[in-house]
Amino acid sequence: MTKPGVILITTLLIVMVMSVISMQISKNFYVSLKREAYLDFKNQSYHMLINSEKQAIKSIQKAIKLNQSKLTLSAPILKNKFYYQNDLMLLEIVVSDASNCFNLNSLFDKSGNTYKVLPAQRDWLARYLELKSINEPDIQSFIDQLIDWVDQDNQPLNFGAENYFYIGPASQSKQFTPKRLLVDLSEIQNFPIMQALNFEEMTRDLCVIPGSTKQLLNINTLISEDALLVASFFSEENLEFTESQILNLPQNGYDDVSVFASYFSQSSIYPAQVLSLNSKSFYLHGKIVNENFSANLDTLVILDLSNSAVIARRTFNF
Structure with missing residues (x-):
């Protein structure tokens, strides 16, 4: 004769086992959904960042073509960010001048x-x-x-x-x-x-431009943090003086590199061709975020003499 207690215990054990199995199935299903969402966002964000990169490069090329004489920090491509937003995510592209560093390949x-x-x-x-x-x-x-x-x-x-x-x-x-x-x-x-x-x-x-030995300093996009680089170029030991000359940048930038160079006593003995009023290399930092994930695309773009763009380096992080 079956005892009621045994039936109850057996029933509870069955319910408990089924609950554990159900929880495991739910957990695996959730992980699977999250993995699928992860991969979807990764693929979608990569393609969106690449497309945005192309648009940013076109904007850079257009800006350089329209202002071939000089590029300053007040230029819209350096001052303004590129944005794209929809219901699912926000995309941001920041362009910065990549000229003002010592290229070890130079x-x-x-x-x-x-x-x-x-x-x-x-x-x-x-x-x-x-x-x-x-x-x-x-x-x-x-x-x-x-x-x-x-x-x-x-x-x-x-x-x-x-x-x-x-x-x-x-x-x-x-x-x-x-x-x-x-x-x-x-x-x-x-x-x-x-x-x-x-x-x-x-x-x-210091920096590295892959495969390139070119070296330029755009005096119109220098910032105070570049004082040591500029001082070492001119063999100027007074970093405060160098920083003050950088901060005294004319509102519309320099039109002649010799004006900036003249502030440094030994400028005549250093290669003037290193100094420039314009830029040919740019960093693009793209970022996409939503409530669960984020992705970044960092690109080094070089413009040649014909204003064509070359992707020197591209790094995608998710």
């Missing part, structure tokens, strides 16, 4: 398959690092290791490093020197000297 002049070091650029980089309070041996080590990273031979400079180091037990990278121009600033973290230097601190004004 240290070299490429001729065929060889790379010649340009003394003027090397000296400028050394002065910049010196103003960063980096000691002379470390400066020499960094520059020599940069040259060895790019040059075609396997003979290390006095403070340099070639394949024997990078594939040896003391190196974490375990790779040969690429023997090419830098592609990304992060590459310098492979240099042995970087163990003694602070990457974030020393690279505030």
Whole structure:
């Protein structure tokens, strides 16, 4: 004879098991829906950011074509953000001038398959690092290791490093020197000297334009934070003076680079072609957000002499 208590316990156990199974099914279903929403947003945001990037580049090209003489910080493409909004998400594109930094690739002049070091650029980089309070041996080590990273031979400079180091037990990278121009600033973290230097601190004004040895400073888009870069170019030790000259930018910008250069006593001995009134490289930072996800697209755009755009680097983060 079946006891009522046994039936009750059995029924409760069945209900409990079914509840657990139901909860697990619901959890898996929720995870599946969330994963599908994640992938949908990722794909949709990427394509929207790419399309917005194209529109922003067209706006840059149009602005440069209409104002070929100069580009200032008050220019709409630098001052105003690009927005797009619908019921599901908000998209924002910010354009900034990418000119005002020291392009590490500008240290070299490429001729065929060889790379010649340009003394003027090397000296400028050394002065910049010196103003960063980096000691002379470390400066020499960094520059020599940069040259060895790019040059075609396997003979290390006095403070340099070639394949024997990078594939040896003391190196974490375990790779040969690429023997090419830098592609990304992060590459310098492979240099042995970087163990003694602070990457974030020393690279505030350093950059890498992939595959390009060009170097320009747009004096019309300089900001006070660029004082050290400008001071090192002119071999000016007074950073406050340099900053004051940057802040004294005419309301409509300079029309002649020689006017700005004349404020620095040693300007005549430095390559004036580095100074410009306009810009040819731009950063585009695109961002999409909704209540659950966000995505970013960072693009480095280079305009050539014909005003055609080249995507030098593009990074999508989700």
